[in-house]
Amino acid sequence: xxxxxxxxxxxxxxxxxxxxxxxxxxxxxxxxxxxxxxxxxxxxxxxxxxxxxxxxxxxxxxxxxxxxxxxxxxxxxxxxxxxxxxxxxxxxxxxxxxxxxxxxxxxxxxxxxxxxxxxxxxxxxxxxxxxxxxxxxxxxxxxxxxxxxxxxxxxxxxxxxxxxxxxxxxxxxxxxx
Numbered sequence: 001x002x003x004x005x006x007x008x009x010x011x012x013x014x015x016x017x018x019x020x021x022x023x024x025x026x027x028x029x030x031x032x033x034x035x036x037x038x039x040x041x042x043x044x045x046x047x048x049x050x051x052x053x054x055x056x057x058x059x060x061x062x063x064x065x066x067x068x069x070x071x072x073x074x075x076x077x078x079x080x081x082x083x084x085x086x087x088x089x090x091x092x093x094x095x096x097x098x099x100x101x102x103x104x105x106x107x108x109x110x111x112x113x114x115x116x117x118x119x120x121x122x123x124x125x126x127x128x129x130x131x132x133x134x135x136x137x138x139x140x141x142x143x144x145x146x147x148x149x150x151x152x153x154x155x156x157x158x159x160x161x162x163x164x165x166x167x168x169x170x171x172x173x174x175x176x177x
Contacts, residue, residue: 009034009070014103016116024070028058031112033103034070038117038164039080039096041066042172043125045143047165050088050135052158058108064158065165067134068117076118088138089129096122099168099176106159119164143169 009027011019012035027034041048048066052059067087071079077096084090099121106113128138141149147169154162 008072009036010072012116014116016101018074021072025057028111028113031105031114033114033116035076036068036070036115036117036160037076037080037083038064038068038119038160039066039084040099040119040121040165040168041084041094041124042121043123043140046140047143047146048124048128048138048140049146049161050130051137053132053134053136055133058111058113059158061136062158062161063156064161068160071118077120080120087131087134089131090124090126092124092126094122094124096120099171100164102163102167104160104163108159113159115160117160117164119168121168143172 007024008021009024011022011027011032013019016035022032022034049063050066051061051063054060067083069079069083073079080096081094084094097120099119101116101118103116104113130138146165150157150162150165
C-alpha cells in the first residue's frame with residue numbers, strides 16, 4: 001500500500017460490505033464505520049506487543065498488538081503482511097489466519113475509532129526491526145502476565161487492544177484455532 005493509499009480507508013456497513021473509499025482523517029473525525037485489521041504474533045506462550053510512536057495522531061505511546069491498519073481491498077491478509085514488513089521489518093513469510101472480527105467505537109479526544117476490525121493471528125519468532133514512525137518499543141510478553149497487566153493498567157493500552165486481546169487470549173486457552 002502506497003503512502004497515498006494509506007490516507008484512505010474503506011467505509012463499510014455492519015456486515016463489512018464495502019461502501020466507498022474515504023479520507024482516513026475524515027472517517028476518524030466523523031465516526032464513519034470503516035474496515036481495519038489487528039495482527040497478533042505469537043511465539044510459544046508469548047504475544048508480541050508494541051508501543052505506538054509518540055507521533056501517532058491517535059493512541060500515541062499506548063501499547064497495542066504487533067501491527068494494525070486499514071485495508072483497502074478484500075485481501076486483508078495480504079495487506080496485513082505488507083504492514084508487518086513496514087512496521088516491524090518482517091520479511092519472512094508469516095502464516096496469518098483470521099481469528100475473529102468485531103465492531104468497536106471509541107472516542108479519542110477529538111477523534112473517533114469506529115471500526116470493523118478483523119483480528120489476525122500468526123506464529124513468528126524471527127527478528128523485529130521497528131519503524132520509528134510506527135512504534136518506539138516492542139516486547140514479547142507472556143500471556144498470563146499480559147492478562148494481569150490488562151486488568152491492572154488498562155490506560156496503558158490502546159482501546160481496540162483492550163477489546164480484542166482478552167478475546168484472543170480466551171480463544172487461545174480454548175484451543176479454538
